[in-house]
Amino acid sequence: MKKDCEIVDLFLYEYIRSKQRKEARKCSSSSMEEEEAQLDLLMAFMKEKEKNNQVEEHHNFWPHMVKKLIYLHAAMCEPLRLFPPVAFGQRQAIHTNTLPSGHCVNPSSMIIYSMYTIGRSKEIWGENCLEFKQERWTSSKGEITHVPSYKFITFNAGPRSCLEKEMSFNEMKMVASAVLRNYHIQLVKGHRASPTLSIGISMKQGLKVKITKRSI
Numbered sequence: 001m002k003k004d005c006e007i008v009d010l011f012l013y014e015y016i017r018s019k020q021r022k023e024a025r026k027c028s029s030s031s032m033e034e035e036e037a038q039l040d041l042l043m044a045f046m047k048e049k050e051k052n053n054q055v056e057e058h059h060n061f062w063p064h065m066v067k068k069l070i071y072l073h074a075a076m077c078e079p080l081r082l083f084p085p086v087a088f089g090q091r092q093a094i095h096t097n098t099l100p101s102g103h104c105v106n107p108s109s110m111i112i113y114s115m116y117t118i119g120r121s122k123e124i125w126g127e128n129c130l131e132f133k134q135e136r137w138t139s140s141k142g143e144i145t146h147v148p149s150y151k152f153i154t155f156n157a158g159p160r161s162c163l164e165k166e167m168s169f170n171e172m173k174m175v176a177s178a179v180l181r182n183y184h185i186q187l188v189k190g191h192r193a194s195p196t197l198s199i200g201i202s203m204k205q206g207l208k209v210k211i212t213k214r215s216i
């Protein structure tokens with residue numbers, strides 16, 4: 001447990017440092033290649049551990065490795081579209097304003113918008129909007145497709161959008177890859193997961209699964 005905490009701490013410190021480096025590079029306008037070429041502290045740490053034959057499952061914590069998990073990324077975007085953890089957003093205008101739709105909003109009006117509905121809109125996502133199709137998130141070249149945040153609204157859009165969207169993806173990928181690498185997970189027959197009717201969506205009765213340890 002102590003060792004695991006150290007690994008997570010190192011990951012988080014390196015993550016913050018890499019963000020700081022990125023910002024600093026933006027100012028000095030260095031190239032993307034330079035960014036790619038930089039070895040981070042965590043990588044050096046993992047190499048050191050490898051040398052000492054102490055590495056095994058912790059390599060899942062490689063932050064730049066999880067970025068390469070494109071299939072997993074797509075498999076995470078699709079449920080986040082269909083079941084956004086924050087189902088509703090709410091805004092109030094400071095001054096009278098007119099929306100692009102032509103609707104006039106006055107300062108006393110409160111606008112509540114449903115991320116749940118936007119994620120399932122036929123106009124936005126097409127005829128198959130209710131189907132789980134992770135290929136929406138990848139190009140024919142197998143790269144992640146950029147989907148504007150006003151379309152994929154789960155993390156909100158504009159100046160008050162989620163500050164930790166990228167970190168959330170990294171964390172989810174780290175957890176999922178660590179779990180899937182070690183365990184085989186099978187949905188219990190007949191169990192139907194259904195969402196709660198609340199602002200924060202969760203599963204009514206959880207997700208009933210059968211877990212077996214993988215023998216690798």
Ligand code: HEM
Nearest residue numbers: 084085086089090154155156159160161162163164165168
């Ligand atoms: C799947 C995971 C997550 C989802 C779907 C999500 C979604 C959102 C949404 C919809 C908002 C906008 C709320 C509003 O203004 O009405 C928001 C804001 C925010 N989120 Fe997240 N979030 C996630 C994870 C996280 C994590 C892990 C952190 C921090 C470690 C975080 C930090 C924040 C912060 C600080 C804001 C406020 C931004 C601001 O008001 O300027 N989020 N998030």
